[in-house]
Amino acid sequence: MLMTNHSGITIHRQPACRIGFAPLTFVVAILCCFSLHSVGLRAQDEKPDSKSTEELGATEKETASGSHQKSKAANSDASKVKDDVEDSSQEDGPAEDAKPTLAIVGATVHTLGPKGTLRDATILISGDRITEVSTTAVVPEDVKTVQAAGMTITPGLIDAGSRLWLTSAAANSTASDASLNVLDGVDPFDEQWHEVIRHGVTSVYVQPGERGTLGGYGAVLSVVPGDEGPKVHKSLAAVQASIGIGASTNQARKQQVDRTIKLLKDAKQYQEKWDKYNAYKKKQDEAKKAAAKKGGKGKSEEKKGKKEGNESEKTAKQSTGPTDPRAAAIVRLRMRRMAEATKKPGEKASESAGKTKDKSGASGKEEKPPEKPDVEPAKERLAKVVSGEIPIRLEINTSDDAYYAKLLMKEFEDLQVVFTGLANLRSSKKLIQDMNAPVVLGPWLRLEGNYSADPNSSDEWTESFADYDGALVISSGGTNSRSSRLLRAHVGNAIAAGVANETALKAVTINAARVLGVDATIGSIEAGKRADIVGFYGSATDASAPVSLVVSGGEIHLDGSKLADAGQALEDSVSEPGLDEDWGLLDGPLPNRFVIRTNNYLTRDGSTVTQTLLVDSENGTVQELGDGEAQNDSVSGVNVGDAWVTPGLISSHATLGLERLIDPRLSDATYVVAGDGVTSDFEGESQLVESGLLRVLLSPSSRNTLSGCSSLIRIGAVEQVVERVAAVKFTMSAGARSADRFPSSLAGQSQLIRESLNGKLLDTRLFIPEAVQRRLAQQRIELLQAVGRGETPALIHASTDADIRAALDLVEEKQLTAWLSGAEQLEPFTERLKALKVGVVARPIRVADYDWYAKDLAGASSAGVPVYFAGENAEQLRLTAALAVESGMDPKQALAGLCYGPLAGIEKDTELPADLVIWSRSPLDLAARPLCVLVEGQVKLFDTDAASDSTGVGE
Secondary structure: OEEEOOOOOEEEOOOHHHOOHHHHHHHHHHHHHHHHHHHHHHHHHOOOOOOOHHHOOHHHHHHHHHHHHHHHHHOOOOOOOOOOOOOHHHOOOOOOOOOOOEEEEEEEEEOOOOOOEEEEEEEEEEOOEEEEEEOOOOOOOOOEEEEOOOOEEEEOEEEOOOOOOEOHHHHHOOOOOOOEEHHHHEOOOOOOHHHHHOOOEEEEEEOOOOOOOEEEEEEEEEEEEEOOEEEEEEEEEEEEEEOOOOOOOHHHHHHHHHHHHHHHHHHHHHHHHHHHHHHHHHHHHHHHHHHHHHOHHHHHHHHHHHHHHHHHHHHHHHHHOOOOOHHHHHHHHHHHHHHHHHOOOOOOHHHHOOOOEOOOOOEOOOOOOOOOOOOOHHHHHHHHHHOOOOOEEEEEEEHHHHHHHHHHHHHOOOOOEEEEEEEEOHHHHHHHHHHOOOEEEOOOOOOOOOOOOOOOHHHHHHHHHOOOOOOEEEOOOOOOOOHHHHHHHHHHHHHHHOOOHHHHHHHOOHHHHHHHOOOOOOOOOOOOOEOOEEEEOOOOOOOOOOEEEEEEOOEEEEEOHHHHHHHHHHHHOOOOOOOOHHHHHHOOOOOOEEEEEEEEEEOOOOOEEEEEEEEEOOOOEEEEEOOOOOOOOOOEEEEOOOOEEEOOEEEEEEOOOOHHHHOOOOOEOOOOEHHHHOOOOOOOHHHHHHOOEEEEEEOOOOOOOEEEEEEEEEOOOOOOEEEEEEEEEEEOOHHHOOOOOOOOOHHHHHHHHHHHHOOOOOOOOOOOOHHHHHHHHHHHHHHHHHHHOOOOOEEEEOOOHHHHHHHHHHHHHHOOOEEEEOOOOOHHHHHHHHHOOOEEEEOOOOOOOOHHHHHHHHHHHHOOOOEEEOOOOHHHHHHHHHHHHHOOOOHHHHHHHHHOHHHHHHOOOOEEEOOEEEEOOOOOOOOOOEEEEEEOOEEEEEOHHHHOOOOOOOO
C-alpha cells in the first residue's frame, strides 16, 4: 500500500494481513542476538588472574581490556583508568639495518650499561632509538654529526620526585583510598619543561601529593612533550602512600595503617573472587570442549540437524509464506533436536550442565557456580599493588613509622615497597637496611623547604645508605614545577655528604629507571633504548659544569659544543686531592709554626697557583711564601697535593638571623651598626665554620630606608669584627615603604636618601636627652659624608626595574662608590652598571627562579661588572655561584667573588689572618666538601673520611 506523508514523500506500508510473521522473525532475531551478546559479555566480564598481562594468552588480554571498558562505563565515580596511554617501555627498537639519523662522536661515554665507560666513542641514533655505541662505529657520510670531543656523555638524567607537568592542584591533591591518578592532573600546555631540559633532565616521575596515606598512582613522563602533551613512559608506575604524615601519636599512625590494610585486603579478596570465578569458567569451558570431542557423532548430527532445519525453514517459507502457522513449530522442533543431540543417554537436559562426575564415574552433587563479581576499577588496580605488579611508594620518617611499615609488609608479603622520606629513623636504621628495599632520597638542598625537610637529613641518609646494598635513587623532592632543573645540585650535595660519585650518578640514571620500572627503555646508553643523552663539559655530577648537549628521543634540544674552552677550564677544576702521609699533622695538637703546600691555592683574581703557606698558629696569621724565600727545615709541613686551599667563603650580604637585635623599625636607622649585635658563639656559628663560610658582610635588614651600617666579621674568631663600618646600607625597595610612616613611595625614599647625603636628617622618635641626640646626629652626618665622598661604599638594596633605575640615578648624581643588592634582573642595566663601576651582590638562587637570573649574572660578569654573592649559609652562596658558572660566567670571576668578595682590598698586609679552608676540590663544585678548616691558625674541622675520598665515574 502506498501512502504519502506530510512532506509529500511516498512511503510503503505493509498490509494488515501480512504482519503475522514479522513479530516471529523479530523475536527469533532478538534471541539470536541476545545469545551472541551474552557470549560477548562473558568474554568481557572474565577478569584476568593476578599474573602479569605479558604472561596471559591472547584471550586473557582481550578479557582484561574488555573488563576495563565496561568498568569505565559502569563506575562513574571511579578514577579514569589510564591503560590506554602509550607505554614507551613496550615499544620495539629500530630494525638492525635502520639508517642512522644522528651521530655523536669523540666523547667519553659513561653508558651505565654493560659496556661501562668508553673513551673517544661514537653513538649512532636512528629515529628515537640508539642503534650502536662503540669505539669502532662507522658514521655514514650524509648523517648529521655532533663533534663531542672533550664532552662527558651520560644517559639523560631522571628525577624520581618531580612536579613537572602538574597543575598546582594536582601536585597537592591527596587521598586515603588510592582514588587519584596523577595523569588526570597533567597540564599539557605547561611550558616549564624548557627550564628543566636545559639542565640535562630528560625524564621525571610525578605522583599525587605526599600527604595522602594512600593517595593514588604516579607516572613516568618525558620532559620533552609530544604533539598532545608529555609522552608517558609508564602509567601506573607506583602508588603513593605514607605512614605518620600528619599523625602526632602512635594511635593515629595505627589508624592510618589499619585503613591502608583494609583497603589492600578488600582488593585482595576482590582478586580472589575473580580468580575463583575465572577458574570456574575455565573448568566449564574445558568440560564443554571435552564433551564436544567425545561426542563427535552427536556433533555431526547436530550440524546435520541444523542444516535440515535451515532447509525445512526455507522450504516452509517458500511453500507457505510468512503467514504459515507451521513456521514457528518447525523452528521449535529443530531447536529441540539440537538440544537432544548433545544430551547424554539417561540424562535430563536440565541436569546435563549442572552434574559432575567423581573419579569413579558415579554421579556427584550439583556444583553451585560462583557469583560473577562486579567490576571495580579501584580494587582492580589495588589488587596489582597487593600482587607486587605495581610498587607502593611509601614515605616514612620516624622509628614508629618504620615499625608500622614492617607490619604492613608482613601482612602482604608480595608488596614491592619503595621507601622515601627516611629523615629521622634513629634506632630503626637497621630495620630498613635489612629490608633491602629501594630508597628514594631527596631533597638534598635546604632551599627545598617542604614539610619533611630536615637540616641534618643528608648526614643521616649517608650514614644509613651510603653503602646500601639496595637500590639508591636521588631525587629533587620538588616543591615547584621547575625544581627538577636543580637535580645535579642535589647530586652534588649527596656526594659532599658521603655518597660515592659512581653511586650518585647511577642514582639519577639506571637505578632510577629500574626502580621506576622503565629500565628497558631509558637509564643507560645501549642499542635499542630510547635516545635520551646528555653531554657536559666537566663532571656530570658537578652542577657548575655547563650542559653541552641534550638529546631527547633522538632530537637535539641543546647543542653547546662551542663552550669547549670554558668546559676545559672546569674539567681541570674537579680533580680529587692527593694527600701525603704528613696529612695527619693537622689532626692533633699543632706546632706554633707549620707550612701547608698546595697545587691549588686560590688567589684574589680567582686563579690557582702552587703555593707554600707559613701558618703561625700562635699569632693566628698566615704568610704567602715566594719561590725564592728560604724555609727553615725545622718547621713541620703538610702537602695537600691537589686539594684546594682558599680563605674560606664570604657572604657579601647576610643578617645571620640577627634582625631583631639590629632593626629598630625607623626610616632613618643610620646609627645602627650590625657588628655591634654579634655575640660570641651565636646560634649556628659552628655549622657555618664547618661548611667553610668564614667571613660575612653582616648587614641590617631591608625594612628601613636608611638601614644602617654593615660590618665585616669573621665567623669563629675571637676578635669577630674586622671592619665595624664596612658599608652604609640604603634600601630602595618595597620592603622599606609603609603607609604609616615616611617614606611611603619610591620617590620618597629617593628624597630621603638625597637629603640625608646633603646633611639634612629626620627627627628621631627616640626619647633621649638633647645632648645625646646632637651627638648621634653628628655621627650620622659624618657617616653619610664619608659615603658622599666615596670613602665608604654604599650598599643599595633595590629589587624591581624601577628601584634599580632610581638607585643608579642616585649613584650617578652623587658619584657614589656602590654595590647593588637584591636585584631581580640585571640585563637591562648591565652597561650602566659597568659605566658607573657598580658591583652586584647576587641574591641567593630560589627554587622558583627561571634560568635567566643566572644568565643575567653571567652576562654582567662578562661585561666587566664585579659580581659577589649573598646568602645566609654556604649552600646558598655556592649554589648561586655554580649556576652562574653553568650559565657561562667565568669560573675565575665566580671564585673571586665567592672567596674574596667586595672587601678584598681591606686585607693587603703581607701577614693575613690564618683563616683557611682546605677543600676536596673546587668550591664551585657542590660535590666538594671541606677537609680541614682553620680559624686563627687553629683546626676547627678535620674530616678524615672526606680526605680519603677518591675519584669516581663522571670525573
